[in-house]
Amino acid sequence: MIDKNIFLRIINNLSDSIIENKELLNELDRPIGDSDHGSNMVRGFTEVKKKLENVKESDFSTILKTIAMALISTVGGASGPLYGTSFLKASGAVVGKEELDEKDIIAVYEAVIDGIKYRGKSDKGQKTMLDAIIPAYEAFKACVENGGDLKKASDEAQKAAAEGVEYTKTIIAIKGRASFLGERSIGHADPGATSSYIILKSIASVLNE
Amino acid sequence: MIDKNIFLRIINNLSDSIIENKELLNELDRPIGDSDHGSNMVRGFTEVKKKLENVKESDFSTILKTIAMALISTVGGASGPLYGTSFLKASGAVVGKEELDEKDIIAVYEAVIDGIKYRGKSDKGQKTMLDAIIPAYEAFKACVENGGDLKKASDEAQKAAAEGVEYTKTIIAIKGRASFLGERSIGHADPGATSSYIILKSIASVLNE
Amino acid sequence: MKKMINNSEGIVDEMLKGIVMAHPEYLKRVKGFNVLIRENSPVKGKVALVSGGGSGHEPSHGGYVGKGMLDGAVAGEVFTSPTPDQVFEAIKAVDGGNGVLLVIKNYSGDVMNFEMADEMADMEGIKVEKVIVNDDVAVENSTYTTGRRGVAGTVFVHKIAGAAAEEGRDLEEVKRIAQKVIDHTRTMGMSLGPCIVPDAGKPSFELEEDEIEMGLGIHGEPGTHRTKISSADEVTNYMIDKILEDMPVKPNEEVAVMVNGLGGTPLMELYIVNRKLNELLNEKEVKVAKTFVGNYMTSIEMPGFSITVLKLDEELKRLLNAVADTPAFKQL
Amino acid sequence: MKKMINNSEGIVDEMLKGIVMAHPEYLKRVKGFNVLIRENSPVKGKVALVSGGGSGHEPSHGGYVGKGMLDGAVAGEVFTSPTPDQVFEAIKAVDGGNGVLLVIKNYSGDVMNFEMADEMADMEGIKVEKVIVNDDVAVENSTYTTGRRGVAGTVFVHKIAGAAAEEGRDLEEVKRIAQKVIDHTRTMGMSLGPCIVPDAGKPSFELEEDEIEMGLGIHGEPGTHRTKISSADEVTNYMIDKILEDMPVKPNEEVAVMVNGLGGTPLMELYIVNRKLNELLNEKEVKVAKTFVGNYMTSIEMPGFSITVLKLDEELKRLLNAVADTPAFKQL
């Protein structure tokens, strides 16, 4: 069960993880993009941390919506609308909840993936953040269906995301800026998949505390 | 005595010396100028060599005038009008001559120096070509007055020009592009003085053949 | 990184202030936003044009705000699409009641952020239409992928659609004309070296002394391939061939061309390229009706250039030749 | 040396060809010479303006040939004053019977070559007057030395004297006005790195990653001193102080300013500088009546910029605001 306390720790923790990884994400965006994915995400999650102060007492849905709006209005680039839409959809998936269980998380995953697919007109196998998030979702769901708990499922999700990042190295980019490179995009990990992995890893680590 | 044959050898030889020293002169013009003195002079003396073909049979004055016009219309920069004017004035100093003796050369020197001073509004001690030419003239004249012959006097002139170049390293530029540098022009030889020295050296070497 | 800046966070804000201070007779800033609009916005009874994108392409897009071109320009962070609220603010500030055309360069980020702004405007009842510029022939075209980038050809869209709006055409017409420009415009770019995104602080890529990057866009991203440097004439030849392969131009057809500097290449070299470009088009009996040489769509301080060809018909030609008065594009 | 050229000897010729091909509605070349003149030269009944100098300062000077500015521009080799016969050819080609004003930048080479051309024109009975631009405050002034360099302020002389000539003023008047602009103009420049003269093939100087060169001109020559790089604001502050020390401007006096890029510095940085420049002048209650930001007088691909201040009176202001139509300077 994710209660309010854990939830806020998760948000804070994932924001910090993104902020710590600014250079890494910019670096990954250099060979196949425009070197700004780290800067973009850090702008967003710095704002998230600020805005979070004002809504700490609110419900999950309001908090997630606040995060979404913070990201939409500060990140820019491709990742801004995508992560922004994800959090907005997640917010819709948790309306009225006081705690989140495994099923709720599955619903959140589905909302997030739908949101990205809709906004990005993209799908898995195109060398984007979906290549980290979709495998993570599948692993999470499979683990829960096999009786795994939140902790276990989050670990599995994290591992799958990591593998997803590795997988992005092997494929040609079809969507996003890296797609302009064609064949030359092979061999490089997708920065957005990596930031998604960083977020999922940070969630798992809070749940494992 | 400088007869027509020697004269033509001198012109050819000094043109070649300038052409060979393009890089050196550009290099000298780099720290205190705009890196083009070699390129400028080479443009000029390449044209001189071309034009010389048509006037080989003419008198000294016509040849020198032709050289002057070639330099004026191809060198540009500060050195173009200055060397151009020098040769023009030299041409005026040898009208009607079939051979040039020591006295004639002294007259040529004086015409050249007058020409540069007039065109450049400059004088010695200002870190220009005059700091090679004026000492050379003085040494040449002194040597002749002491009974030295053309060979000897040209050697003395060449040595004095070399010392003049050394001297330009010790002084602030007052005229020309290097003057903009003020104190920072100290420590560098003047490119124009160096090209004058190269010319005088090449004259001496032909006379010593 | 050696730049005349103060700190990388303040860059866009300070730059916009500098632009407004330089050109108060042309434009003003929407308070609190990175949006430049015409000094007399909104212009009643005229379709308004809004463009924008990441910063670092100056004079694009703020430099084209003015009579006969844009009504509003939205500036994102360097090489980062602006956020939807910024674009929405621009739309609101310039709408004169006849609707707004968004001129978007084809990047996932630009498209999505502008799209979200469109959705916001929709909720407020503002008529908004969009065109997506994708003139870069270096990228393979396909409906399945992101498709081609929008690069220097965007300036032709601003100019011609801007002239159409100035003439009083309605939104549908302005959009039709903008789309016609896009359909008739192709660009190819090359680079002699990287640029440095201030916040990243490092060169976008590295090239050897004798290497050039061919077919790259305007964000320091690598191009289609790397090759040994050759003469301006050979490079120009290669680039115009790529363009004409993609969009054949027949003898006696008229074109406008743009030799666009990416920021670090001097006019001297751009004109040398233009000479060869002109000669090659002459050989093919293509008529060059108008030529633009200069820094129109840059990539910060990148050395390199692009060539754009716009195929003209009477309508496009007339609108291209119409009066324009903006900080960076003036035509008497 | 990495440049988009063919070979260093052909540069000026190929560049001039490229300029003429790009702007045939503005200018043409005097056959066999490196001289660009107005397409409709000579303009009868108008005093003609001729300027020029070494190449490498594009768009100076060819880009300013057109209505309201120059009649002729003479292009020397890169950074090398043009020869007298070239200047003479320009004078002959543009003289409309009312005389010719030569606008010369104060370099020994330019002064001597233009002077010789003047002597040649004199022999042909063409009325010629000269002004010598020396706006660079970095160089100490003295009648005993060469004096100050002519740098970006030259563009103001072209603009204002050009407008006076266009109005139909006579040679003496045009010269008086040109000299007034010179007397009221001061410039200071700085650089972040060298440029490369194509024929030399090597950088004009070397700077460490954290060093800048202060007070340099437009020929890659070193400046007054080398210093650690600091913020755009500090550098701007230092430069405007130097200018105003030399030419004090009182509260409520009006000025025009130019933030001129040397070729390799992006507009982004020039606007950031302009922001601070404006703030500083505002603090001193100096009124900025007009601002120019861009590459007006470059030093090939050098990164760096200069600031120019022109003190205005009613006459100068009116002429500065007059219509101009040239490839690189247009004013509606």
Ligand SMILES: Nc1ncnc2c1ncn2[C@@H]1O[C@H](COP(=O)(O)OP(=O)(O)O)[C@@H](O)[C@H]1O
């Ligand atoms: N259409 C899309 N669908 C899903 N993800 C996308 C799409 N386009 C881009 N991305 C993701 O966005 C990341 C790049 O984000 P960022 O660098 O912040 O934006 P930009 O590409 O505009 O500079 C990519 O690595 C990719 O994961």
Ligand SMILES: Nc1ncnc2c1ncn2[C@@H]1O[C@H](COP(=O)(O)OP(=O)(O)O)[C@@H](O)[C@H]1O
């Ligand atoms: N007023 C002058 N009088 C004499 N010599 C001069 C004068 N001005 C410049 N020079 C000479 O010209 C040389 C520079 O020539 P060059 O590099 O070809 O021209 P520029 O300085 O125009 O680039 C200087 O080294 C100096 O010797």
Ligand SMILES: [Mg+2]
């Ligand atoms: Mg990016």
Ligand SMILES: [Mg+2]
């Ligand atoms: Mg020189």
Ligand SMILES: [Mg+2]
């Ligand atoms: Mg980006």
Ligand SMILES: [Mg+2]
């Ligand atoms: Mg020179």
